[in-house]
Every structure is written in structure tokens, then in C-alpha cells.
Amino acid sequence: MNKNLTAIAAAALLAGTAQAGTLVINTDDQNPAPKAAFEYAIDSFKAANPDVTVEWNNFDREGYKTRIRNFLTADAPDVATWYPGNRMAPFVDAGLFMDISDVWAAEGLDTEMASTQATMTRDGKQYMIPYSYYQxxxxxxxxxxxxxxxxxxxxxxxxxxxxxxxxxxxxxxxxxxxxxxxxxxxxxxxxxxxxxxxxxxxxxxxxxxxxxxxxxxxxxxxxxxxxxxxxxxxxxxxxxxxxxxxxxxxxxxxxxxxxxxxxxxxxxxxxxxxxxxxxxxxxxxxxxxxxxxAPADAFFIPAGAKNVEDAKKFMAHIASPEVQTEMNKILGQLPPSSAAQVNDDPYLNAGFKMLSNAYALAQFYDRDAxxxxxxxxxxxxxxxxxxxxxxxxxxxxxxxxxxxxxx
Amino acid sequence: MFALYVVWPIGQSLALSFYQWDGLSDPTYIGWDNYIELWYDPTFLVALKNNLIWLVLYMLAVPLGLGIALLLNQTVTGIRLIKSLFFFPFVISQVVVGLVFAWFYDPNNGLLNIVLAWFGFDPVSILSDEDLVTYGIIAAGLWPQTAYCMILYLTGLNSVSPDVVEAGKIDGAQGFRMLWSVVLPQLRPATFIAVVVTVIGALRSFDLIAIMTQGGPYQQSQVLAYYMYEQALSEYGYRMGYGSAIAAVLFAIMMVYIVGFLVKMYRDERGL
The missing domain is CATH 3.40.190.10 (Periplasmic binding protein-like II)
Incomplete structure (x- = not known):
């Protein structure tokens, strides 16, 4: 009997160490195109980082808005999606989002994502990385x-x-x-x-x-x-x-x-x-x-993330021009990274031209207020x-x- | 169990109504501020008014249910099938009822406006008209609620003693007189239940509003239950304290109604 218990304890310990290489990602859109885009981002990340096990939970968009409040306080994932601007403000103020200014600096995003930087920023620090936006x-x-x-x-x-x-x-x-x-x-x-x-x-x-x-x-x-x-x-x-x-x-x-x-x-x-x-x-x-x-959709790292190292790797992966290009080709939207390529589509071309020449980008009334x-x-x-x-x-x-x- | 699952949450939510809390940061005690704000909140007053309209008009379900029950309380071949058909609206989910009525009211393709057009009326868009919207939703709610009252009365009618009805006939009671003086007193338990569930149903009216209008147009079909949800838990809300204050008001109204009704029943039973 005692032997059994030790065996279970040992197994639990082993599982515990294996957990270190697990990256939990929560996303918020089950529509076919966004789902495929997330799938692409995760699969390409796995290919580049074969040692990391990714655990992906995809929620429906409306339900996610309630769930995020629970999982951020109770059992935080390592990476999750949300909206920037004033929608992230209450969470940032409550200390639930991790400051990722270092990722922004390391990846040179201050220039590559200059157009959306302001809305990812609160009190001078960046908290999110956008993967898509639209006009x-x-x-x-x-x-x-x-x-x-x-x-x-x-x-x-x-x-x-x-x-x-x-x-x-x-x-x-x-x-x-x-x-x-x-x-x-x-x-x-x-x-x-x-x-x-x-x-x-x-x-x-x-x-x-x-x-x-x-x-x-x-x-x-x-x-x-x-x-x-x-x-x-x-x-x-x-x-x-x-x-x-x-x-x-x-x-x-x-x-x-x-x-x-x-x-x-x-x-x-x-x-x-x-x-x-x-x-x-x-x-x-x-x-x-x-x-x-031009509202943007973005990823962030919760303050309670367990695997911060891999989470930051994933954020850098999301910010890379190739991933931005490919995800938005699937989504039919615009990549926030200026180094990425816009999918050839008359509406996106028009939108890209308009937004590139824009004096400034507002997020939308219900995200700015x-x-x-x-x-x-x-x-x-x-x-x-x-x-x-x-x-x-x-x-x-x-x-x-x-x-x-x-x- | 009762204390844990009923009394404790009620106490907690009453306490919360004195705080300002977004569900994330620490709650701040603000005394009666939530209630003072309620008093000046135009939407709250609309919701309160609509709740009263709901209470009054929803009561129609009780006589309507009784009428249908009396109609169906006979022994003809196939009556069981007809009874089940009449009961059908109560079986389907409120969400489906809401959707069906939303389509029925649709200003372009809805059945209601097609019928109105036959009689030469202009189309009305009930769900976006601030004066009609609440009545439109109540009409949708009455459909299943009437079926519910009907089934309560049908079971009640089973226990109406044939002897007493016979005796009434000998005494010369007929028609309405028979119904009022002989049948209805025996249906008192059914009436009691029907009124109580209808009051509660009216005060809880939530599903239909969520499906059909979400309180719109511009909050004119708002009721307390939905407003509480919107303030405390919806995308633009998370004002837990304010939501709790609305819940407290709703709770108080329910208590007044139910206690009043219980007292009356108790007195009636003791023949006072």
C-alpha cells in the first residue's frame, strides 16, 4: 500500500517537472477563419520549438468575456487573447497583465508596430501584442x-x-x-x-x-x-x-x-x-x-503565467512578419506589423493604403471609452x-x- | 443547506450593494450611494415601471389559463392530444419562444405585419417602438405562462367534487354563477399556485428580454432582472455593487408581494 502511494507521488513529481515545458494558450474565437489562424500560429510555434508542449483552449467570443475574469484570477494560462485600449485597462490596473515592454524592445516592435503601439500601452509600458486589425x-x-x-x-x-x-x-x-x-x-x-x-x-x-x-x-x-x-x-x-x-x-x-x-x-x-x-x-x-x-485583436501574458519564458517566445513568434502575414491571410484582415505583407484583396489593399496614410488610429468608441x-x-x-x-x-x-x- | 445555499448568498448580495466593486480590484465601501444613484437613474425608473406593467398584464395568464382549462375539461375522443398541444408552449424553452415571437414581429417578413397588411394597416415594428415593445414581449411571455396556468387548473379540476356540482345544479346554479360560487372555491389551491408562479414569472422576466431586445430600443424594455444582469455581469457592466442594489430592490418587491399573498391566504383559510 505504502509502495503504491510512493509510486503515485513519484509519478506526480515527474508530471510536475514535465509541466515546465507546457505552454497553455487561451483564445477567444471559434469561427472557422480565426480558428484556422490560431491553429497556424500554434503549429508553426510547435515546429520551431519542438521541446514545448502546447495546450490550446479555444472559447467562443461572448463566453470568453466572462471567463477571462475567472481564469485570470483563479488559474491563469500562459498566453491569452483580449482587446487593447480601455478594454485592457481594468485588468492592467488590477495587476493581472504582465508588462511585456522587454519583448517589444527586443523584437524591434516600437518601429514595426508603431501604428498600434499607443493602444497596447498603459502608463508607458506595453502589455499586449496585436496579431490582426481591420479598417x-x-x-x-x-x-x-x-x-x-x-x-x-x-x-x-x-x-x-x-x-x-x-x-x-x-x-x-x-x-x-x-x-x-x-x-x-x-x-x-x-x-x-x-x-x-x-x-x-x-x-x-x-x-x-x-x-x-x-x-x-x-x-x-x-x-x-x-x-x-x-x-x-x-x-x-x-x-x-x-x-x-x-x-x-x-x-x-x-x-x-x-x-x-x-x-x-x-x-x-x-x-x-x-x-x-x-x-x-x-x-x-x-x-x-x-x-x-481600426480596432486590433491582441495577445497578452497574464501576470499569473507559470511558463513565462516560453510565453515570451510565443509572443515574439506572433510578432514576427511571417506569422503576421500568414495569420492575416487566413483571417482576411490586416497585419499590424509593417514588415508583414498584406494579402492581395481589393478591400484589404484599400484599407491598408488608407490606414498607412492615417494621421492616427482610434480603437473604436467602445474600446477608447x-x-x-x-x-x-x-x-x-x-x-x-x-x-x-x-x-x-x-x-x-x-x-x-x-x-x-x-x- | 437552506442557510448555506439561500440565506448566505442573500445576505452577501445585500452587503455587496453597499460597495463599489468591479469584480477584480478591492471593493470600496460607499454606503447608500448605489441606492441614491438608482433613485436618479432614468433606466432604473423605466425598469421599475416596466416591472409593474409586467406584474399587472402577466396576471392575464391566470384567467386565460382557467378559461382554456374549462374548455378542455371534457371527455371527447382525442382530448388528450389537444390538451398536450395546448400545453406545448410551456414545454419549449423561453429562448425559442423569444426567437419565434421576434420573427413573428419582424417588420418586413413577420407574420404579424403580413396579417396587418391584409386589413390595410401600416406595418408596425413592435420591438423597436419604445411604446409597444414591453407589451410585445409580455404577449410573448403570456403564451407559455397561460399554458402553465392551464395545466395547473386542469389538475385542479380533476379534484372538483362531482357531488358538490350536482348539489349546485339542484340549487339552480348555472353558468357563471356555478363557476364563481361552486367550482372556483374548490380550485383555490390551484389559483394560489397559479398566481404565485405568475408573479414570480413576471418579476423574473429575463430570457425573453435577453433574446428579443436586450432591453432595447435604448433601454425602454428594460426590467429589473435584466438590468441587474446588464450592470453586474454583461460586457459593459461589472458594477457588482450597483447590480446588487438592483437585486435588493427586486427582492424587496418580491417579498412584499409574496408575504402579502401568504398573509391573505392564511387569513382566508382561517375564515377571517
């Missing part, structure tokens, strides 16, 4: 534009004129699905970035400016020019973003302000590359440097789009939220 902009039906004789607008007035022409021809200019309210955040971001610029966007999302400020009012004045003329589809609050694509696929609406992830479902719904086009959100304030929304503010803000934007006459009351209510959130 936002206006996706439109080329054939409908041709049919009514409008061209791609480059200024706000041209956009309004194009919308008027489309509307006269029985085509709703813009579709949107606002049941899940973040799509309205895209509209607010772009109207704000184009009217007031990137610095103002950051000041507003970090609580330095009230929502009743005249510059925010100016954003809503522009928005009024669309909402007030019926340039958005009816009943958009009933639809999620995928359902919002239907009017455009059916030819009842012509444009959709959305992220590049919409291209794949648009194509699945039957639109060809001859029909579906992309253009940059037009200029509003003349001469305002153009900043874009703290979660509680983003929630209230996007509720307000949705309400405004349905009941534009309540604008003043909505903005005053947002000011109350500002007082609470940033105190």
Missing part, C-alpha cells in the same frame, strides 16, 4: 451608384448630394442594424473624428470634455443632416448588424458604415467584387487630418437615431454618466 469605412454598391449616376464622395457635401440623388431614385442611402448598438458608435466616431479630429476624440473618450460641448453638438448637427432627411433605413433598431446587410444585398440601400469583417458575409450573400466597393469616410472639416477607426461610458453613450446614439428630437436630453444624460464614470 472601418463605407462599403457601398458600385452598381447602384452607377445606375443613379453618383460617384464616390470625398467631402461631406458630396456625400449629402449623393444621398439626395439615391433617395430620389427610391434607394435608401444608408443601411444599419442597431439592435446591438456598437454600429451607432462607428457613426459617432467618424462624424466626430472628421469634424473635430483625433485629439478631441481621445479627450472626449477620456472624460475631459462634456457631451453638451458645442463641438459634440456640431457632430450631431451633421448627423441630423442624415437622420432628418430619412437617409437611414427604417426600423434599424430591430436588426443586428448582419440583418442590416439585407437591404443592401437586395438593392434597397446603397451604403453601410461598417468594419472589414462585413466583406465575407456580403460575398456569401451573393455580392460580387464588381458590386461591392469601399471608400474612406469623407472629409467634413476642411484640412482636418484624417484619423481612422471606459465600458460603462461606452454603454451609456451607444444607448444614447441609438435613441438619437430613432428619436432625433431628444438630442439635448440625451446629451445632458450622458454628462451625468461622465460625472459618475470618470470621478
Amino acid at each position: 472601418w469605412g463605407i462599403y457601398y454598391r458600385k452598381d447602384l451608384f452607377d445606375k443613379v449616376g453618383v460617384t464616390v464622395p470625398e467631402t461631406w457635401d458630396e456625400l449629402l448630394a449623393a444621398s439626395a440623388t439615391l433617395k430620389e431614385n427610391g434607394i435608401t442611402p444608408f443601411t444599419i442594424g442597431s439592435k446591438f448598438k456598437w454600429t451607432t458608435g462607428g457613426w459617432f466616431d467618424y462624424l466626430n473624428l472628421r469634424s473635430n479630429g483625433y485629439e478631441f476624440h481621445m479627450d472626449l473618450t477620456s472624460g475631459k470634455v462634456p457631451y453638451t460641448d458645442s463641438r459634440v453638438q456640431a457632430v450631431f448637427d451633421r448627423w441630423d443632416e442624415l437622420v432628418g432627411n430619412g437617409y437611414f433605413i427604417d426600423n434599424h433598431a430591430t436588426y443586428n448588424w448582419q440583418e442590416g446587410m439585407a437591404p443592401m444585398v437586395q438593392g434597397d440601400a446603397a451604403m453601410y458604415l461598417i468594419g472589414n469583417f462585413a466583406v465575407a458575409p456580403f460575398k456569401e450573400a451573393g455580392l460580387t467584387e464588381d458590386q461591392l466597393g469601399f471608400f474612406q469616410f469623407p472629409e467634413i472639416t476642411k484640412g482636418m487630418p484624417m484619423a481612422e477607426d 471606459p465600458a460603462a461610458m461606452a454603454k451609456a453613450g451607444m444607448d444614447g446614439f441609438q435613441e438619437y437615431m430613432v428619436k432625433p428630437d431628444r438630442r439635448q436630453a440625451i446629451l445632458e444624460n450622458l454628462d451625468r454618466v461622465v460625472d459618475r464614470v470618470y470621478k
Whole structure:
């Protein structure tokens, strides 16, 4: 009996030593393309580091948002995925993310990933490494534009004129699905970035400016020019973003302000590359440097990681140009590393060109603003789009939220 | 066991409602601040109002269930099959009910608007109309809840004594009079259960809201149970203390209702 126990103890000890070479990775997307991209990253890492055993847990995206809070405090993996910017802030502040500035310095990422560095940084230290990002902009039906004789607008007035022409021809200019309210955040971001610029966007999302400020009012004045003329589809609050694509696929609406992830479902719904086009959100304030929304997805090392050495190796692997190129080829998105190659695709080429020339990159309203503010803000934007006459009351209510959130 | 699994969590969540806590860092004691904020929170007031609407309208399930039960309480061939069909809505998950009704209400392709169009009405988008949305969801909720009340009354009707009904007939009671004075008093236990589960069902209304609107458009279909979840546990929430404060209010409402009802039942039984 005693012998048996010793044997078990010895086995446990052996297992314990074997654990040293195990790398636990948690990821958050089970859709086919992201899953394949993670698989590629892990397989190529294993090939380069045959002595490391990788244990990979892939969760669904929504469930992960709750789980991360449990596994970070209870049983931390060695590497995991999350969102940068203000979404990582509470975890960083609670000391749950490991400072990986040394990996950034060692791999020369300060230059290779300069465009996304700011959002990976908190208090001067880097906590995440991005593996992919994508552009936002206006996706439109080329054939409908041709049919009514409008061209791609480059200024706000041209956009309004194009919308008027489309509307006269029985085509709703813009579709949107606002049941899940973040799509309205895209509209607010772009109207704000184009009217007031990137610095103002950051000041507003970090609580330095009230929502009743005249510059925010100016954003809503522009928005009024669309909402007030019926340039958005009816009943958009009933639809999620995928359902919002239907009017455009059916030819009842012509444009959709959305992220590049919409291209794949648009194509699945039957639109060809001859029909579906992309253009940059037009200029509003003349001469305002153009900043874009380009949310990134990233990896981090939890503070409780057991195998830090291999975790850092994995981070360096993710940051390498080859892995960035290949992962984003699978994902159909853009590699954050400037040394990586962009997959040859008309939407990605357009997006890459736009983002390379961008004055600055914003993460998106709900990642730049703290979660509680983003929630209230996007509720307000949705309400405004349905009941534009309540604008003043909505903005005053947002000011109350500002007082609470940033105190 | 009761203390461990019921009393302790209730106490803990009441205590938490006096703290500000994001679930990660240390909780900070803030006294009554969460409750004061609730008082000025427009969404909370909407949720409270909607909860009252839910309580009142959800009660329709009780008479509706009774009506269907009386209708089905006869011996005809195939009645068992019909009874099971009527019970069917309660068997399927609330999530499915929510989805079915969301499609039913769809402004473009939904059955409701196709039917309305036959009668020449303009299409309505119930789930994105702030005035109609709560009623739309309650209607969806009534569907399974009525079935539940029906089954309670069907079992109750089995135990209605035929002798007493016979005696009532001899005394000249008919129709509504018979129902009110003879049958219903014997159904009192069934009514009691039906009302209690309906009250609790109305206050807990969560699944349908999560599936059909997520509290939208812009929080107008919010109820306390979902608002608590949203504040304490959803993607944009993690305000545990505030969520607990909402839970405490919900708990208080339930207690008032249930205690009031128990007291009334107790008095009735003692014939006071």
C-alpha cells in the first residue's frame, strides 16, 4: 500500500517537472477563419520549438468575456487573447497583465508596430501584442451608384448630394442594424473624428470634455443632416448588424458604415467584387487630418503565467512578419506589423493604403471609452437615431454618466 | 443547506450593494450611494415601471389559463392530444419562444405585419417602438405562462367534487354563477399556485428580454432582472455593487408581494 502511494507521488513529481515545458494558450474565437489562424500560429510555434508542449483552449467570443475574469484570477494560462485600449485597462490596473515592454524592445516592435503601439500601452509600458486589425469605412454598391449616376464622395457635401440623388431614385442611402448598438458608435466616431479630429476624440473618450460641448453638438448637427432627411433605413433598431446587410444585398440601400469583417458575409450573400466597393469616410472639416477607426485583436501574458519564458517566445513568434502575414491571410484582415505583407484583396489593399496614410488610429468608441461610458453613450446614439428630437436630453444624460464614470 | 445555499448568498448580495466593486480590484465601501444613484437613474425608473406593467398584464395568464382549462375539461375522443398541444408552449424553452415571437414581429417578413397588411394597416415594428415593445414581449411571455396556468387548473379540476356540482345544479346554479360560487372555491389551491408562479414569472422576466431586445430600443424594455444582469455581469457592466442594489430592490418587491399573498391566504383559510 505504502509502495503504491510512493509510486503515485513519484509519478506526480515527474508530471510536475514535465509541466515546465507546457505552454497553455487561451483564445477567444471559434469561427472557422480565426480558428484556422490560431491553429497556424500554434503549429508553426510547435515546429520551431519542438521541446514545448502546447495546450490550446479555444472559447467562443461572448463566453470568453466572462471567463477571462475567472481564469485570470483563479488559474491563469500562459498566453491569452483580449482587446487593447480601455478594454485592457481594468485588468492592467488590477495587476493581472504582465508588462511585456522587454519583448517589444527586443523584437524591434516600437518601429514595426508603431501604428498600434499607443493602444497596447498603459502608463508607458506595453502589455499586449496585436496579431490582426481591420479598417472601418463605407462599403457601398458600385452598381447602384452607377445606375443613379453618383460617384464616390470625398467631402461631406458630396456625400449629402449623393444621398439626395439615391433617395430620389427610391434607394435608401444608408443601411444599419442597431439592435446591438456598437454600429451607432462607428457613426459617432467618424462624424466626430472628421469634424473635430483625433485629439478631441481621445479627450472626449477620456472624460475631459462634456457631451453638451458645442463641438459634440456640431457632430450631431451633421448627423441630423442624415437622420432628418430619412437617409437611414427604417426600423434599424430591430436588426443586428448582419440583418442590416439585407437591404443592401437586395438593392434597397446603397451604403453601410461598417468594419472589414462585413466583406465575407456580403460575398456569401451573393455580392460580387464588381458590386461591392469601399471608400474612406469623407472629409467634413476642411484640412482636418484624417484619423481612422481600426480596432486590433491582441495577445497578452497574464501576470499569473507559470511558463513565462516560453510565453515570451510565443509572443515574439506572433510578432514576427511571417506569422503576421500568414495569420492575416487566413483571417482576411490586416497585419499590424509593417514588415508583414498584406494579402492581395481589393478591400484589404484599400484599407491598408488608407490606414498607412492615417494621421492616427482610434480603437473604436467602445474600446477608447471606459465600458460603462461606452454603454451609456451607444444607448444614447441609438435613441438619437430613432428619436432625433431628444438630442439635448440625451446629451445632458450622458454628462451625468461622465460625472459618475470618470470621478 | 437552506442557510448555506439561500440565506448566505442573500445576505452577501445585500452587503455587496453597499460597495463599489468591479469584480477584480478591492471593493470600496460607499454606503447608500448605489441606492441614491438608482433613485436618479432614468433606466432604473423605466425598469421599475416596466416591472409593474409586467406584474399587472402577466396576471392575464391566470384567467386565460382557467378559461382554456374549462374548455378542455371534457371527455371527447382525442382530448388528450389537444390538451398536450395546448400545453406545448410551456414545454419549449423561453429562448425559442423569444426567437419565434421576434420573427413573428419582424417588420418586413413577420407574420404579424403580413396579417396587418391584409386589413390595410401600416406595418408596425413592435420591438423597436419604445411604446409597444414591453407589451410585445409580455404577449410573448403570456403564451407559455397561460399554458402553465392551464395545466395547473386542469389538475385542479380533476379534484372538483362531482357531488358538490350536482348539489349546485339542484340549487339552480348555472353558468357563471356555478363557476364563481361552486367550482372556483374548490380550485383555490390551484389559483394560489397559479398566481404565485405568475408573479414570480413576471418579476423574473429575463430570457425573453435577453433574446428579443436586450432591453432595447435604448433601454425602454428594460426590467429589473435584466438590468441587474446588464450592470453586474454583461460586457459593459461589472458594477457588482450597483447590480446588487438592483437585486435588493427586486427582492424587496418580491417579498412584499409574496408575504402579502401568504398573509391573505392564511387569513382566508382561517375564515377571517
